[in-house]
Amino acid sequence: GESVGLHLPTLSVQEGDNSIINCAYSNSASDYFIWYKQESGKGPQFIIDIRSNMDKRQGQRVTVLLNKTVKHLSLQIAATQPGDSAVYFCAEKVTGFQKLVFGTGTRLLVSP
């Protein structure tokens, strides 16, 4: 159930599965990338970030991979739990600017 694209696709997984959420970013001048989780009615919650001089970074149950050659970012969630159900956004920051440019997100649905 892997999804691609930036038009709010939905990824449905079973509890305990690993999830992979993909994002294609637009600007080769971007030097900083963040994944946010947004639950219904709440603000975006920081998950993990990565700078352009890295290609992988790991957190607790999450891993972000960056492929600058094809301008692709992915978020891997290990042992997905029902509490992981939310919309996930990637965001990029271009060198010299402070604003974040967000993708349209991926909805993750985790079934017990």
Next chain:
Amino acid sequence: NAGVMQNPRHLVRRRGQEARLRCSPMKGHSHVYWYRQLPEEGLKFMVYLQKENIIDESGMPKERFSAEFPKEGPSILRIQQVVRGDSAAYFCASSIRQGEGQETQYFGPGTRLLVL
């Protein structure tokens, strides 16, 4: 340590009225950002401020919208003469400062504006 605070959480206005949205950044954060989100869409940057200065307002509509971050008190996003198209969720974020390791933006819970 309190996070980014926004109020009100919900705001209902009639067309032509003014909307004022407030944002208090996290303690120790001196950089504030405002974003707008329409349903089923990602967040769109509006404006970036430091204390008493607007640094980047490239995402702000040219008319009716203004923002400030005074020396004392919260940041304010002001929308004059609201129209139905202004209905959206408005999020504020803050960061410690610019520069590697300091630039992570943390978001508040948002203000949902409904224009009748």
